[in-house]
Amino acid sequence: MDTHLYRLSDQQAAALLGQYAEAVAAKRRRALLFVVALGVCTALAAWAGEVDLRKFAEGLPRFWSYLYDILPKLRLAHFSTDLAEWFWNWDGWLWLLAETLLVAYVGTFLGATVGFILSFLASANLVKNAIARALVRRSLEFCRTVPGIVFALLFVYTLGLGPIPGVLAVAIHTSGALGKQFAEVVENIDMKPVDGVRATGATWVAQVRFAVVPQVLSNFVSYTLLRFEINVREASIMGFVGAGGIGKELLSSIRQFYYSDVSAILLMIIVTVFVIDLLTERLRHRLLGIEGHR
Amino acid sequence: MMPKSSLLADVNRTRLAEAYPDVFRPSLAKRMQTVATVAAFVGLFLFGMAWLGFSFEKLATGISRLGVIIGLMFPPSPGALLHLYLKGLAETLAIAFLGTLLAAILSFPLAFIAAKNVVGQRIVHFLSRRFLDTIRGVDTLIWALIFINVVGLGPFAGILAVAMSDIGSFGKLFSEAIETADTKPVDGVTSTGGSALHQIRFGIIPQVLPVILSQVLYYFESNTRSATVIGIVGAGGIGLYLSNEINQQNWDHVSFIILMILATVAAIDFVSSRLRFAIIGRSTRDAV
Numbered sequence: 397m398d399t400h401l402y403r404l405s406d407q408q409a410a411a412l413l414g415q416y417a418e419a420v421a422a423k424r425r426r427a428l429l430f431v432v433a434l435g436v437c438t439a440l441a442a443w444a445g446e447v448d449l450r451k452f453a454e455g456l457p458r459f460w461s462y463l464y465d466i467l468p469k470l471r472l473a474h475f476s477t478d479l480a481e482w483f484w485n486w487d488g489w490l491w492l493l494a495e496t497l498l499v500a501y502v503g504t505f506l507g508a509t510v511g512f513i514l515s516f517l518a519s520a521n522l523v524k525n526a527i528a529r530a531l532v533r534r535s536l537e538f539c540r541t542v543p544g545i546v547f548a549l550l551f552v553y554t555l556g557l558g559p560i561p562g563v564l565a566v567a568i569h570t571s572g573a574l575g576k577q578f579a580e581v582v583e584n585i586d587m588k589p590v591d592g593v594r595a596t597g598a599t600w601v602a603q604v605r606f607a608v609v610p611q612v613l614s615n616f617v618s619y620t621l622l623r624f625e626i627n628v629r630e631a632s633i634m635g636f637v638g639a640g641g642i643g644k645e646l647l648s649s650i651r652q653f654y655y656s657d658v659s660a661i662l663l664m665i666i667v668t669v670f671v672i673d674l675l676t677e678r679l680r681h682r683l684l685g686i687e688g689h690r
Numbered sequence: 691m692m693p694k695s696s697l698l699a700d701v702n703r704t705r706l707a708e709a710y711p712d713v714f715r716p717s718l719a720k721r722m723q724t725v726a727t728v729a730a731f732v733g734l735f736l737f738g739m740a741w742l743g744f745s746f747e748k749l750a751t752g753i754s755r756l757g758v759i760i761g762l763m764f765p766p767s768p769g770a771l772l773h774l775y776l777k778g779l780a781e782t783l784a785i786a787f788l789g790t791l792l793a794a795i796l797s798f799p800l801a802f803i804a805a806k807n808v809v810g811q812r813i814v815h816f817l818s819r820r821f822l823d824t825i826r827g828v829d830t831l832i833w834a835l836i837f838i839n840v841v842g843l844g845p846f847a848g849i850l851a852v853a854m855s856d857i858g859s860f861g862k863l864f865s866e867a868i869e870t871a872d873t874k875p876v877d878g879v880t881s882t883g884g885s886a887l888h889q890i891r892f893g894i895i896p897q898v899l900p901v902i903l904s905q906v907l908y909y910f911e912s913n914t915r916s917a918t919v920i921g922i923v924g925a926g927g928i929g930l931y932l933s934n935e936i937n938q939q940n941w942d943h944v945s946f947i948i949l950m951i952l953a954t955v956a957a958i959d960f961v962s963s964r965l966r967f968a969i970i971g972r973s974t975r976d977a978v
Contacts, residue, residue, distance in 0.1 A: 437787060444777075445784030445845040445926065452850075455841040462839055495742070502738040505731070541955050542948060543919045545831075549936050554759065555752035559742040633831045636923060637933075640742065647923075650835045666827035 466659040483660050489642065493668055496641035499562045500631040504624045506563070507570025511536075512616065514571065515578030516604050521587060533579075539572025544630055548639040559640025566627050566634070574623055581615045582608060614683050621676040628672050632665050763945035771943065775931055779950055781845045782927035783958075785920060786913040789852025794906045797857045801864030802890065818861070826858030830916050834925035845926025852913050852920070863905050864898070871897045904966045914958045918951045 404412070441447075468482040483489075516522055518532040544565045551561030589607035598606070635643020642661060649657035707714040768775055804818035834851035841847050876893035884892065921929025928947060935943040 434791075438791065441784035441787040443784075444780040445788055445849055446781075447788065447846055447849065448841075451841050451846065459837075459840040462836065498738040498742060502735055502742065505735045505738075538952070541915070541952055543915055543951075545919045545922060546932065546948065549922070549933060550756070550759070551752070553936060553939075554755040555748060560744055560748070563742060563744075629827075629829050633829045636831060646832065647835065650832075650839070662828060662832070666824055669827040670823060 465655045466662075468656050468659060482656050485657075486660075486664075489645065489661060489664055492635075492642040492645055493664060495559055496631045496635075496643075497628060497668070497672075499559050499566060499634060499639075499641050500624060500627040503563045503566025503631065504570055504620065504627050506567035507572075508574050508616075508620045508623070510567070510571035511574035511578055514575045515582055516608065518575060518579040519582040521583055521585070522590075522600075522604065522608070532575075536572045536575040536579075539568050540576065541572070542569075544569040545633065545637060548634050549637050552638050557638040559634075562631060562634035562639030562641060565639060566630055569630070570623055570627060574619060577619045578612070578616055581612045581619075585611045618680045618683055621680050625669075625673055625676050628669055632669075759941050762941035765942065766946040766949055767942045768946045769940070769943055771931070775928065775947060775950060778921065778928035778931050779954060781848075782917045782921075782929075783914065783954070785845050785848040785852055785917040785925075785927055786910060786958075788849045789917070790856060790906060790910045790913050792849065792853035793856030793860050793909075794902075796853070797860035797864060798902075800857070800861045801868060804861055804865040805868040819865075822858045822861040824858075825854065826862070828855065830855040830920065831923055834920050834923050838924055843924045843926075848917060848920045848925035848927055851925060852917060856909055856913065859909065860905070864902055867898045867901045867905075868894060900969050904969050907962045907966050907969075911955075911959050911962050914955055918955070 468478065470478045470482070514532055514536060518529055518536060520529060523529050547568050548561050548565035551564050555561050555564075585608060589611065590603050593603045593607040631641050631643075632646075633643045635641045635645065636647050638644065642665065646658070646661045646665070648654075649661060712720070800818065800822075803814060804822065806815050830851050833854045834848055837847040837850040837854070841850065871894050875897065876889045879889045879893040917927050917929075918932075919929045921927040921931070922933045924930065928951060932944065932947045932951075935947065
């Protein structure tokens with residue numbers, strides 16, 4: 397095969413090269429601007445955040461020694477006794493973990509139920525009244541923007557210590573987050589089934605039940621499972637403010653320097669979160685698989 | 691005589707019923723399965739409520755107390771402490787910004803190690819992924835408690851905590867972005883004799899940088915939220931004042947702080963989602 401190489405005239409080449417240099421220079425300028433802006437923000441933030449590199453340098457060895465301290469002292473010679481000593485309170489912690497999971501479950505259930513109902517009211521294709529829709533949307537926004545632990549603090553104050561404030565805090569945050577995600581799903585449905593059901597003279601509730609819910613259910617379940625995963629993490633720290641679960645035990649073991657307890661509890665939390673992640677991921681893939689085959 | 695249209699509908703109905711027997715007459719087993727699933731979930735919920743000590747009496751008194759508190763929250767007012775709250779808010783933003791930045795810088799090289807297509811070693815891939823999972827499994831507040839032991843109370847501990855927990859998420863997200871990158875540019879760089887570093891710099895980074903930037907911005911948004919509460923355990927930011935005011939029952943201050951948090955989060959969301967759309971285009975926003 398013949399190949400022909402054409403040489404551009406010097407004039408053309410110079411013009412093109414000039415354009416190239418200009419484009420590169422513009423890109424460089426933009427990158428430089430970005431770096432300068434980032435640098436200014438970093439300096440401001442470092443000033444406001446009391447960043448002290450000397451303190452950090454002094455603290456860093458302490459971090460490693462802390463990590464070393466919380467690691468269990470397991471010796472191969474008497475491994476089982478060491479392990480038993482490390483997990484000396486394993487049954488108590490398991491109960492607390494079970495409580496944590498229940499807080500997450502009950503909170504997710506309540507929140508998902510509320511979010512389920514509110515999501516239809518927040519969808520532009522089902523509710524034509526803009527004011528009602530905006531009202532629902534703003535309250536969902538409020539529920540998900542205020543951090544869960546702030547609700548927990550308020551509820552601990554009004555309901556007393558215990559897991560119920562944790563449940564309510566998780567539920568409120570969940571209803572806000574899921575309500576928004578659900579509404580986005582509902583707004584993307586096919587409207588033809590809705591028209592069909594409406595044509596038979598069905599009420600609004602019947603339209604939602606027979607035309608909307610079948611279309612969105614698998615997505616809803618998938619989002620809810622994802623949220624349950626997040627809520628398990630959330631529930632594990634609710635105990636920091638006295639709202640139930642394993643958090644209280646973790647807080648006191650960190651504050652009172654019970655080193656090996658810290659690692660034992662952390663390990664149990666990490667394993668639980670990991671297992672929950674795995675299970676929900678399996679379930680979600682299966683659900684989406686069913687959806688795909690349809 | 692039957693009207694024609696209804697006759698047609700009947701014919702259609704029979705045909706459809708034959709084609710989709712499950713829809714028209716679900717078998718008893720299938721119905722029972724649905725009922726059983728729902729019953730199991732509701733049952734577990736009721737069991738959980740009972741086990742956790744739920745009672746309507748307590749809830750009623752709680753709600754009435756909450757009503758009183760909400761009444762006391764209006765009108766929201768900072769009292770004489772506005773400058774303290776503003777300082778706390780600045781700390782919160784600083785924690786979110788520096789924490790996210792630090793995590794992004796540290797996890798960038800880590801992500802290449804964790805990506806399957808860059809480091810071929812299976813064991814490296816597996817170990818780095820598990821390492822990132824472990825970091826991610828620990829909540830920011832827990833990291834905050836640990837870092838308070840290392841650098842003392844204050845926002846610096848919060849910065850390190852946010853950075854630590856984000857390294858786990860970023861490492862995973864970045865390495866996924868790298869794994870899904872198109873290999874053709876890499877082949878092109880290889881064909882010109884580029885080294886492994888050249889392949890990464892000119893083949894992969896230009897592809898993944900927009901995705902990574904938008905993810906970093908997204909996490910900055912969510913870190914602003916978590917940085918508002920990190921002060922509850924003493925790691926700097928507005929959360930410290932919030933929990934103090936709740937403990938001292940200054941409800942008008944509490945509501946003012948909550949409003950400040952809401953306004954800040956909304957402002958950060960607005961700016962950062964604008965930036966994200968500018969970087970990746972509006973259509974792909976759901977992918978992030």
